Amino acid sequence: MINKKSDRPQILVSLDSTYIASGQCDCDGGDCACDLSPLAKLSSNIQLSLGMFETFVRVPNSQIMNLNDTYSICYGSHHKVAVLNQSALYLLNQFTHPHQLHDISIQHHDIDQTDLQTAIEELYQARLIAPKNNCSFHLQEIPETLTAWLHISDRCNLRCDYCYLPHLAKDMSIDIGRAAIASIFRSATLNGYRRVKLKYAGGEALLCSALIKNLHLYAQSLSKETDIILDGVVLSNGTLITPEIIEMLQTLNLRLMISLDGLSNFHNIQRAYADGKSSFQDVERGIKIALENGLIPDISITVTGRNAEGLAELIEWILEYNLPFSLNFYRENELSASHKDLQLEESKLIEGMLAAFKVIELKLPNRNLLGSLIDRANLSSPHKRTCGVGQNYLVFDYKGQIAKCQMQLYKTVSSIDEQDPLTVVRQDKAGIQNLSVEEKEGCRTCEWKYWCAGGCPLATFNATGRYDIQSPNCNIYKALYPEAVRLEGLRLIKYS
Numbered sequence: 001m002i003n004k005k006s007d008r009p010q011i012l013v014s015l016d017s018t019y020i021a022s023g024q025c026d027c028d029g030g031d032c033a034c035d036l037s038p039l040a041k042l043s044s045n046i047q048l049s050l051g052m053f054e055t056f057v058r059v060p061n062s063q064i065m066n067l068n069d070t071y072s073i074c075y076g077s078h079h080k081v082a083v084l085n086q087s088a089l090y091l092l093n094q095f096t097h098p099h100q101l102h103d104i105s106i107q108h109h110d111i112d113q114t115d116l117q118t119a120i121e122e123l124y125q126a127r128l129i130a131p132k133n134n135c136s137f138h139l140q141e142i143p144e145t146l147t148a149w150l151h152i153s154d155r156c157n158l159r160c161d162y163c164y165l166p167h168l169a170k171d172m173s174i175d176i177g178r179a180a181i182a183s184i185f186r187s188a189t190l191n192g193y194r195r196v197k198l199k200y201a202g203g204e205a206l207l208c209s210a211l212i213k214n215l216h217l218y219a220q221s222l223s224k225e226t227d228i229i230l231d232g233v234v235l236s237n238g239t240l241i242t243p244e245i246i247e248m249l250q251t252l253n254l255r256l257m258i259s260l261d262g263l264s265n266f267h268n269i270q271r272a273y274a275d276g277k278s279s280f281q282d283v284e285r286g287i288k289i290a291l292e293n294g295l296i297p298d299i300s301i302t303v304t305g306r307n308a309e310g311l312a313e314l315i316e317w318i319l320e321y322n323l324p325f326s327l328n329f330y331r332e333n334e335l336s337a338s339h340k341d342l343q344l345e346e347s348k349l350i351e352g353m354l355a356a357f358k359v360i361e362l363k364l365p366n367r368n369l370l371g372s373l374i375d376r377a378n379l380s381s382p383h384k385r386t387c388g389v390g391q392n393y394l395v396f397d398y399k400g401q402i403a404k405c406q407m408q409l410y411k412t413v414s415s416i417d418e419q420d421p422l423t424v425v426r427q428d429k430a431g432i433q434n435l436s437v438e439e440k441e442g443c444r445t446c447e448w449k450y451w452c453a454g455g456c457p458l459a460t461f462n463a464t465g466r467y468d469i470q471s472p473n474c475n476i477y478k479a480l481y482p483e484a485v486r487l488e489g490l491r492l493i494k495y496s
């Protein structure tokens with residue numbers, strides 16, 4: 001390996017991924033909106049200059065992984081994922097011991113001083129170095145987005161084996177839906193949220209497309225009235241898509257998320273119609289209709305013990321169409337428990353995921369994947385909680401009752417009649433407890449903790465009877481996280 005420390009230092013940084021995975025639970029892990037403090041604030045405040053006598057130091061707990069002879073990736077949840085060439089790595093390593101910028105400038109006299117200044121600024125912006133007297137890491141949770149899941153229908157034309165719904169012939173009424181949306185905006189206003197995100201879900205939400213239209217127009221009017229930004233997505237099984245539906249979604253500025261678990265039989269073995277008929281062809285057709293009409297759907301993949309083997313070929317297909325996607329792990333529920341073969345067998349799942357990663361490596365997309373490759377983890381922005389449950393998340397059933405998580409739709413704790421349902425949800429001590437990763441045994445000392453946050457609290461509770469312990473999928477996560485980081489490094493090099 002050539003150590004060309006006099007080359008121009010090159011630092012490639014991953015932008016934060018706001019992409020939020022969907023699928024069986026569509027949990028919105030990234031919406032917990034944490035901020036790094038005080039480093040984040042300092043990043044924009046200090047004007048660096050090489051003449052400065054202030055002492056800087058490398059931020060602790062970062063890891064370095066070699067990507068090839070030229071580049072290494074530096075990662076750690078205290079800072080951004082960054083790819084460094086040899087020269088930049090050499091520069092970063094100099095800050096392992098505190099250094100004044102003035103001294104660094106003298107030591108690097110062989111590098112163009114403008115390039116050096118830019119490199120130091122980039123290391124600082126990426127939070128890889130910080131002033132010595134202000135480099136302690138502290139993660140603040142700040143309210144940003146209030147997310148609401150609107151269970152507009154319990155009906156569905158499919159009978160997926162992992163579904164947690166009883167499939168009653170029940171839809172939400174327009175009045176209930178509007179009252180739900182009004183209560184969401186009430187809570188958002190009272191609790192200082194800047195953004196509301198609505199998820200129209202079922203059952204199959206597109207069985208009620210007229211209701212979606214009515215409710216979203218109402219949401220738009222409240223957004224305007226309250227000056228709160230509105231984001232909306234329809235979660236669909238993809239079988240009912242027509243050009244007219246796509247046009248409606250586009251007019252309403254709604255995104256579309258389609259569940260697809262494999263190509264052909266790898267999809268059909270867990271997502272068939274109520275009469276047992278295969279659904280893959282119809283979903284494929286739906287995706288193509290969306291694309292032909294100018295709407296790019298997000299693909300949500302639920303990984304189970306049944307379809308893990310087929311992930312590689314599915315990802316190849318998805319990348320051919322350049323579609324955004326997320327990989328989510330199956331969570332057992334009371335209705336799916338009898339399908340034992342859905343359970344995640346560690347070695348089989350890791351093998352299937354790594355095979356999919358290999359395919360991604362050959363065709364790296366031009367978008368950050370760190371928030372969508374591995375279940376609930378978001379490896380591009382630090383956060384303390386896996387999802388927004390009990391914090392910034394409301395789940396409405398068709399009757400206007402409010403639960404904390406869609407997988408426990410029947411455990412309601414509030415309703416549309418409440419002045420501020422979010423406060424009631426936050427105060428609930430009986431249902432799911434979404435603890436900070438710092439409160440989870442086994443996670444406190446984990447290098448991945450602020451990216452992983454300890455996994456789905458419900459899955460952990462179902463497996464262990466506890467919320468204050470690491471995820472039952474911990475071994476899987478730890479096997480996959482380094483590979484996901486490596487992929488991101490290769491991607492940054494490709495598009496640099």
Ligand code: SF4
Pocket residue numbers: 437442443446447448449450452453454455470471473474475477478
């Ligand atoms: S679940 Fe495992 S990988 Fe995740 S933070 Fe806890 S110990 Fe780390």
Ligand code: SF4
Pocket residue numbers: 025026027028331376386387388389405406407432455456457458459
């Ligand atoms: S508790 Fe689990 S299933 Fe529920 S929203 Fe959170 S991560 Fe998803």
